[in-house]
Amino acid sequence: MNGPGLPPGGRRLPRVLLALTGFIALIEVVLSLADAGVILDPSLRLRVFAAGAFWSELLYGGRPLFGLQPVTMFLSHALLHGGFLHMAMNLTIVLALGRFVSDRYGAASVPTIFVLGAVAGGAAFGLLSRGGFPMVGASGAVFAFLGVWIVWDWRRHRAAGAPVGPVLRRVVVLAGLNVVLYVGLGGMLAWEAHLGGFLAGLALGTWYENRLETELLTARAEARRRKAVPDAD
Numbered sequence: 001m002n003g004p005g006l007p008p009g010g011r012r013l014p015r016v017l018l019a020l021t022g023f024i025a026l027i028e029v030v031l032s033l034a035d036a037g038v039i040l041d042p043s044l045r046l047r048v049f050a051a052g053a054f055w056s057e058l059l060y061g062g063r064p065l066f067g068l069q070p071v072t073m074f075l076s077h078a079l080l081h082g083g084f085l086h087m088a089m090n091l092t093i094v095l096a097l098g099r100f101v102s103d104r105y106g107a108a109s110v111p112t113i114f115v116l117g118a119v120a121g122g123a124a125f126g127l128l129s130r131g132g133f134p135m136v137g138a139s140g141a142v143f144a145f146l147g148v149w150i151v152w153d154w155r156r157h158r159a160a161g162a163p164v165g166p167v168l169r170r171v172v173v174l175a176g177l178n179v180v181l182y183v184g185l186g187g188m189l190a191w192e193a194h195l196g197g198f199l200a201g202l203a204l205g206t207w208y209e210n211r212l213e214t215e216l217l218t219a220r221a222e223a224r225r226r227k228a229v230p231d232a233d
Helices: 015-035 044-052 056-060 069-079 084-105 109-128 139-159 165-184 191-228
Strands: none
Touching: 015 044, 015 069, 015 084, 015 109, 044 069, 056 069, 056 109, 069 109, 084 109, 084 139, 084 191, 109 139, 109 191, 139 165, 139 191, 165 191
């Protein structure tokens, strides 16, 4: 059973969602085993982060390790995490909301929201961050999924004629949680990526919901047309 404000659960996790989260989990497993000295080199995580994390200075004249790094880091940072807990927190939300968006908007919406959320999160981090530290994690993508969910919840309340206060409170809770984590982690929280991903999610959610509404109106108009013009014998 789904609680108030929670998206309805789907039947099964879509393959594209399983493939995406499985790939991210595999990367973390390999890096964690390397950290422990079980496989490869304990310095592997540092070397992978050097090549795949989001380095803001690369947008302002910094020297990349390879030519396309200032471009690839907009997505590669979302595939890397600082450890199992960091990964588990992000993937739990991606799995839960990814199933919902797949059921509602189609399987292609999952990688679309993930990629655009990651890119928007990276862009916001690059523009707003002044910390001088690299950024890893799928949090930009996570907040894009959350943004899509908020749009759906808002539209759901409006369609039912219900107050939207509960939806606004959820947004306030998300913002407050970011403040608490930012303070608790001593500023080592990429709130900029969260903001960028969330704004991208709001835009994507609006587009998807508008598309669904248009398809529904078109289907209703077609049904009325067919009813008004019976088939010839």
